[in-house]
Amino acid sequence: MAILVFAETADKKIKKSSLEAVSYAAAMGGDVVAVVLGQVEGGELEKIGTSGGTKVLHADDAKLNEGVIQAYASVLAEAAGKAGADTVVLAKSSLGDAVAARLSVKMGAGLVSNVVALPQGNKVKRSIYTGKAFANVELKSGKKIIAIKKNAVPLKTDGGAAAVEKFTPSLSDADFKAKITSQEKAKGKVLLPEADIVVSGGRGLKGPENWGMVEELADALGAATGCSKPVSDMEWRPHHEHVGQTGVKVSPSLYIAIGISGAIQHLAGVNSSKYIVVINKDPEAPFFKAADYGVAADAFEVVPKLTEAIKALNN
Amino acid sequence: MKILVCITHVPDTTSKIAFTDGNTKFDSNGVQYIIGPYDDYALARAVELKEQTGGTITVLNVGTVETEPTLRKALAIGADDAIRVNVAPADSFFVAAQIAEVAKAESFDLILMGRESIDFNGGMVHGMVGELLGIPSISPVMKLDVEGSKVKMTREIEGGKELLEAELPLVAGCQEPIAEWKIPNMRGIMSARTKPLKVVEPSAVDGLTVTENYELPPAKGQVKMIDKDNIGELVRLLKEEAKVI
Numbered sequence: 001m002a003i004l005v006f007a008e009t010a011d012k013k014i015k016k017s018s019l020e021a022v023s024y025a026a027a028m029g030g031d032v033v034a035v036v037l038g039q040v041e042g043g044e045l046e047k048i049g050t051s052g053g054t055k056v057l058h059a060d061d062a063k064l065n066e067g068v069i070q071a072y073a074s075v076l077a078e079a080a081g082k083a084g085a086d087t088v089v090l091a092k093s094s095l096g097d098a099v100a101a102r103l104s105v106k107m108g109a110g111l112v113s114n115v116v117a118l119p120q121g122n123k124v125k126r127s128i129y130t131g132k133a134f135a136n137v138e139l140k141s142g143k144k145i146i147a148i149k150k151n152a153v154p155l156k157t158d159g160g161a162a163a164v165e166k167f168t169p170s171l172s173d174a175d176f177k178a179k180i181t182s183q184e185k186a187k188g189k190v191l192l193p194e195a196d197i198v199v200s201g202g203r204g205l206k207g208p209e210n211w212g213m214v215e216e217l218a219d220a221l222g223a224a225t226g227c228s229k230p231v232s233d234m235e236w237r238p239h240h241e242h243v244g245q246t247g248v249k250v251s252p253s254l255y256i257a258i259g260i261s262g263a264i265q266h267l268a269g270v271n272s273s274k275y276i277v278v279i280n281k282d283p284e285a286p287f288f289k290a291a292d293y294g295v296a297a298d299a300f301e302v303v304p305k306l307t308e309a310i311k312a313l314n315n
Numbered sequence: 316m317k318i319l320v321c322i323t324h325v326p327d328t329t330s331k332i333a334f335t336d337g338n339t340k341f342d343s344n345g346v347q348y349i350i351g352p353y354d355d356y357a358l359a360r361a362v363e364l365k366e367q368t369g370g371t372i373t374v375l376n377v378g379t380v381e382t383e384p385t386l387r388k389a390l391a392i393g394a395d396d397a398i399r400v401n402v403a404p405a406d407s408f409f410v411a412a413q414i415a416e417v418a419k420a421e422s423f424d425l426i427l428m429g430r431e432s433i434d435f436n437g438g439m440v441h442g443m444v445g446e447l448l449g450i451p452s453i454s455p456v457m458k459l460d461v462e463g464s465k466v467k468m469t470r471e472i473e474g475g476k477e478l479l480e481a482e483l484p485l486v487a488g489c490q491e492p493i494a495e496w497k498i499p500n501m502r503g504i505m506s507a508r509t510k511p512l513k514v515v516e517p518s519a520v521d522g523l524t525v526t527e528n529y530e531l532p533p534a535k536g537q538v539k540m541i542d543k544d545n546i547g548e549l550v551r552l553l554k555e556e557a558k559v560i
Binding site for chain 1: 326328329332334352353406407408411430431433434435436437438439440441442443445446447450451452453454455457470471472473474475476477478479480481482485488490491492521522523524525526527528529530531532535536538539540541542543546547549550552553554557559560
């Protein structure tokens with residue numbers, strides 16, 4: 001039996017988290033068939049093979065360039081049938097969740113999201129309570145869908161070449177009942193949920209005019225920028241940068257929190273980061289208890305020094 | 316317009332998470348339960364839509380009798396009536412199937428709920444309900460307006476947002492800033508006591524997954540404090556010890 005992987009794209013590139021899903025499926029063993037929906041840049045499909053995929057089904061249809069939830073679910077169900085797959089693996093994301101839910105009903109497949117480790121037989125471990133705990137879940141259905149959390153498995157980079165096959169799914173008007181009329185995306189930025197390093201700012205930065213300092217550090221590190229809830233509530237930063245229990249949950253290798261005290265709701269959104277650095281002038285800030293490294297000093301003094309030191313390292 | 320708002324009954328966001336009975340049950344000792352924060356946004360938007368266009372709001376929870384105070388709070392915020400499907404939620408599919416059964420019988424125009432519950436964070440129920448009912452499901456929705464039979468929405472995508480249109484009926488998984496949270500006033504609290512709360516028995520549906528037990532993450536080690544005048548040391552630790560830069 002093959003494993004089908006939904007390889008999600010952003011700006012015509014396959015998302016790193018989806019390549020992690022391919023690596024995860026490869027580690028499960030057997031044939032790994034990745035489905036790519038919409039047009040992609042040259043060279044992108046090759047990454048599927050490098051990550052451990054054996055075959056790519058590419059529905060190269062401009063109608064699928066944008067993530068239409070219903071259409072994507074229909075196409076993936078058809079692809080699972082075509083590939084003879086009883087298991088679907090995908091990366092957890094706002095689109096992935098919405099698509100996987102519909103696909104689960106179409107396939108009669110049990111669905112477990114936020115999975116953090118390879119399955120043991122029919123059992124998978126998933127993150128719950130926004131990273132504050134884990135649950136071990138048994139999939140009872142014959143067909144299964146596993147949505148993995150970022151950084152759940154290492155990215156495989158030594159795979160071979162995957163055979164690419166053109167795939168023309170049968171789409172109907174019913175799949176496009178909800179129409180996307182426009183998109184607004186921050187161009188050329190590292191996507192927050194995908195980022196390996198995240199630099200976040202809080203109220204300690206005093207105002208949106210001081211964010212240049214955060215962005216400069218993020219640029220030096222190749223990182224995405226995030227913020228605490230009060231900061232997005234005050235509209236210093238856009239909502240899609242709000243990290244926390246009711247915002248974006250991140251699990252980067254490195255999370256740098258600047259001027260954020262560490263409310264329990266913020267910690268819940270970042271506690272699965274591998275390493276946390278906290279910069280805060282209040283040495284009693286609760287965030288220091290969750291940090292690996294801390295600097296108890298004024299961010300306006302520390303952050304430029306840190307940026308310079310990173311730049312010196314890069315040179 | 317008939318609006319259904321599905322709400323979860325979840326531990327407060329500040330709750331300490333612990334388990335009992337050999338890590339097979341959530342330890343609810345001393346835990347305050349609330350309407351799921353995302354569901355609160357969905358309910359608040361439903362109240363605004365009702366104020367604009369009229370109609371009714373039914374609030375629904377799949378849960379045992381312990382969840383009734385949470386349903387009463389939703390009534391106090393502005394729902395007209397409540398339905399409790401009398402069963403402990405098993406998995407997402409089980410919950411979605413119960414919601415879909417109620418929705419089929421009542422023909423709602425708009426079904427709103429939070430983008431995900433804050434306990435299991437699955438974010439799946441809205442999509443499953445949409446598929447079971449054969450209607451569009453959109454999530455996470457941060458803006459939603461109804462114009463006649465047309466719904467205009469803004470959906471958050473990674474690094475931005477997209478604008479969508481669809482016809483009613485549909486299911487939306489909501490998140491901030493779709494509406495301002497509503498705090499129940501005294502009149503709402505008094506009227507909630509007499510609003511109808513119907514208890515219906517569950518449909519015979521099997522869940523597709525079973526949670527066997529729970530684990531807590533390992534305790535965090537001690538933080539290493541670095542002097543502000545020695546930032547080079549922080550960079551060295553990130554490079555050589557953590558190996559993350």
